[in-house]
Structure formats: C-alpha cells, structure tokens
Amino acid sequence: MLSIVFSSVILALLLTFSHKFLTGDGDFTLLSKGKVKRESFQDKVVWITGASRGIGEVLAKQLATLGAKLIISARNEPELERVKNQISGKHGPEGVEILPLDLSSGEDAIREVVEKAISLFGGAGVDYVIHNAAFERPKSTALDVPEASLKATLDVNVVGPISLTRLLLPHMLKKGKGHFVVMSSAAGKAPAPGQAVYSASKFALNGYFHSLRSEFYQKGIMVTVVCPGPIETSNAPATSTSSKEKRVSSERCAELVLVATSHGLKEAWISYQPVLAVMYLVQYMPSVGFWLMDKIGAKRVETAAKKGNTYSMNLLFGRKKE
Ligand SMILES: NC(=O)c1ccc[n+]([C@@H]2O[C@H](COP(=O)([O-])OP(=O)(O)OC[C@H]3O[C@@H](n4cnc5c(N)ncnc54)[C@H](OP(=O)(O)O)[C@@H]3O)[C@@H](O)[C@H]2O)c1
Numbered sequence: 214m215l216s217i218v219f220s221s222v223i224l225a226l227l228l229t230f231s232h233k234f235l236t237g238d239g240d241f242t243l244l245s246k247g248k249v250k251r252e253s254f255q256d257k258v259v260w261i262t263g264a265s266r267g268i269g270e271v272l273a274k275q276l277a278t279l280g281a282k283l284i285i286s287a288r289n290e291p292e293l294e295r296v297k298n299q300i301s302g303k304h305g306p307e308g309v310e311i312l313p314l315d316l317s318s319g320e321d322a323i324r325e326v327v328e329k330a331i332s333l334f335g336g337a338g339v340d341y342v343i344h345n346a347a348f349e350r351p352k353s354t355a356l357d358v359p360e361a362s363l364k365a366t367l368d369v370n371v372v373g374p375i376s377l378t379r380l381l382l383p384h385m386l387k388k389g390k391g392h393f394v395v396m397s398s399a400a401g402k403a404p405a406p407g408q409a410v411y412s413a414s415k416f417a418l419n420g421y422f423h424s425l426r427s428e429f430y431q432k433g434i435m436v437t438v439v440c441p442g443p444i445e446t447s448n449a450p451a452t453s454t455s456s457k458e459k460r461v462s463s464e465r466c467a468e469l470v471l472v473a474t475s476h477g478l479k480e481a482w483i484s485y486q487p488v489l490a491v492m493y494l495v496q497y498m499p500s501v502g503f504w505l506m507d508k509i510g511a512k513r514v515e516t517a518a519k520k521g522n523t524y525s526m527n528l529l530f531g532r533k534k535e
Contacts, residue, residue, distance in 0.1 A: 238461050239469050240489070241320070252527040253475035255303075257281040260339050262314060262374070263346025265292035267397065267446040271467040272343060277302035277309070279471070282334050286314035287346060288327070310334070311426055315380055316346055317365065317374025319417035320380070323373065324484050327380040338384055341474070343394040344374040346497065352407030352517035363410050375421055382425075382434070390433040394474050395422045399442040399488050404496040405500065406510035407517045415440075437474045440492070441466055442484025442525055458524050459485045505529070 237244055259276050263269040265287035273285050273296055280303040285293050290313050297309045308334045314326050331338050336353060350362060359470045385391025400408050401415025419438055426436035445460035461469075466483050473481035482492055495502030509528040517523050 234490075237489070238483060238485055239463060240492075243469060243473055243478060243481040245481070246476040248479070249279065249468065249471040250475035251279050254341075254471070256282065257340040258284065258334055258337050259341040259343065260284040260286065260312075261274045261345055262316065262377075263396075264296060265289045268441075268444060268449060268463050268466055269343070269345040269468075270296050270468060271463045273309070274300060275464075275467050275471060277304065280304070282308045282310075282337075284312050284330055284333060284339070286312045287315065288315050293416045314346075316377070316399065317368040318373075320376045323376045324380050327377060327384075330381070331384050338383060339391070341392045342377070342381065342393060343470075344377070344418070345394075345395065345396040346373075347396065349408065349411045352514060352523070354407070354514050355409035358410050366410050366414055370411070371417045371421075373416065378422075378425065379394055380507060382429070384498060386429070386432055387433060388433075390435075392435040392437070392474065393425070394470065395419075395436065395438045396470070397438050397440045399440050399482070399484055399492055400448045401438075402440050402482070402492050404506040406506065407514040407523065423479070425479075435477060437470075437478055438480045439470050439473055440480065440482045442482075442488035442492075444483070446510045458522050461485060476528065487526060 225405075233244070235286050244354070247526070254276055257415065257521055259268050259281045260281065261273050261276070264273045264283075264285035265277070269285075269287070273283055276283060277300045282304055283300070284454065285296060287293055293311045293313070296310060297306050299384045302307050312326055312330055315322070317399050348366065350358075350366065372394070382391070395418055397418050398410040398411070398415040399405070401419045406414040419440075422436045422438055426434065443458050443460040446463050461483055469481065470482045482489060484492070491502060494505060512528045516525070516528065
C-alpha cells in the first residue's frame, strides 16, 4: 500500500515537472521566483539602451510603472520622444531623460554620453544599465558574412556595450553598487546556425559580463545575463509571420527580465520549447546538444532562406514542407 502511494506521488511530481518543462516560458529557477520585486526599481535610475522600439521600449514602459526614473538611449531621437511621451507611472514623462547614443561611435563619443548620464536626475548616478541595444542581420551561412558586416555587428553588440561599461563602472564602484543587465540570447548559449556572427557577439557578451561580475561582485557590482529565445516584437510579430514560430511576447519577456534582475539572478533563460530544451541539452549534455545542432544546422539555414519556421521540430525529423 505504502509503495503504491509513494509511486503515485513520484508519478504526480514527474507529470507536474514535465508539464512545466513543456509549457513554461523560462528556466526553472527564473519561473520559481514569481513576481518582480517592485522595491528594487522604485526611484532608481535605470539606463536602457535600444529603448526606441522592441523589448527595450516595453522594458522602459514597465520600469516606469514600477516607479523607476529612466534614461533611454538609441540613435533614433524621434522614436525615443515617442516612447517618452507614452510613459506613465509615478514620475511620468518627466522621469524620463533621452540620451541619444550610437554604440558604434567609439570610446570618446561614448565617454561623453556616460558623463551626461551620471549628471542626470541631479547627479544621482546610474543604478542599473540594461544593455539591450543590438542588431541582427538576416540569417545566412557563416561563409556569406562580409567583413564589414562582421565588424559592424561586433561594434554594436559587443565593443560598444563593453566601452560603456568600462566608462561607467568606476562611478558605480564609487557608489559601492551598480547592476548591469545584459540582453544576450539563446544564441549566446547554444549554436545558432544561420546566425554565426550574432551568436559570436552574444557568447562574447556572456563571457565578458560573467567575468566582470566575478571580479567586482564583492564590491557591490551585480550582473544579470538574460538569454531569450524567439520573442515577438515589431520586427517579428506573431501575427504576420508565415512561419508559425512560437514566440514569447515582448511584454512577458520584459516582465521576466525584471523578475530575474530584481531577484538578483546571475543568468536567466526566456523561451518556449524547443529552444529551451536545446539550451538545457547544450548546457548539461553538450555532446548530445552539439550532435543535435549539427544534424539540423544546414537545414535551418535553408529554411530561413525560404522564410520557414527555423525553430520547427521538422528540422530534426527531416520533413521538407513547413
Ligand atoms: N527579438 C528577439 O527575438 C530576441 C531574441 C533573443 C535576444 N534578443 C535580444 O534582445 C535585445 C532587444 O531585441 P529587439 O528584438 O527588441 O531589438 P530591435 O527591435 O531590433 O531593437 C534594437 C534596438 O537597438 C537599437 N540600436 C541598434 N543599433 C544601435 C546602435 N548602433 N547604437 C545604439 N542603439 C542601437 C535600436 O534603435 P536605433 O535603431 O534607433 O538606434 C533599437 O532600439 C537585443 O539585444 C537582442 O539581441 C532579441
């Protein structure tokens, strides 16, 4: 009798666990944290790069409703104005400063922007930086990426964010605290066939920021690296894509970024299946994960060229039609 009860409990646990794994939109640690801790952001200064659209815009709006003061950056000033005018929350649009920034403009130009950032809000300094700006080119094989494109991607996605961090970090160390939130990608954890350079840029960010944290953690510097899979944004809306890719909404993605940050997680993964399973495989069973990616890699690039579903299970099981 006891063994039947015990087996039933184990079975129930396994079913719950499997259901969560199959239907969840983040890694287990992240989903176990529950809600955003509002007090983490209330009256804090949060600098978001790439806030003129997409996930950055949604992050700005959610942070404003949590009572944060915002510095929003990107190249497109009219779009930043639009975002600012749509901000509600405790401080409203008055609690938002626009700081135009081109991450590929070099260290001297970025230094000027950093100096401005720390002088805003009465010289309050910056409590959080969300390194969200990036760009990704259409998928192609690694051979088809011209050198100019390689350099441009690494400048915006890696060199710019690192320069900004190097220039801001001394100010944070003086205050004895600061938190960098890094929008990496599932492509920064697992191979991303068709996106080799983008993937390289995200792996580089992961390496840099996890190392930086280990150097300065004892001095009050936090780093949260967030690795989203496919997210629904204006660039990739769920409704207009013919490819049936299942994407987490940008609202839910932003919410989970803020959950991870406010709970002090060092890394968080946001995605539906099958991308989440691939991330777990590559992290915990790399031989199996890499075998799987080698099996689907070439097909994924072909599928991308035909605008098909690049996250489909059909890539693995070999059906030609999407
Ligand atoms: N969407 C996804 O499925 C997905 C998945 C995984 C990871 N991510 C990551 O999440 C972040 C946001 O993605 P998203 O889809 O919301 O991106 P997005 O819609 O393409 O927006 C990118 C942002 O970066 C800014 N930006 C681009 N080049 C810049 C430059 N040279 N200097 C400064 N800012 C620049 C853009 O503004 P301007 O053009 O005005 O400069 C824009 O605000 C990125 O880091 C991305 O890699 C996204």
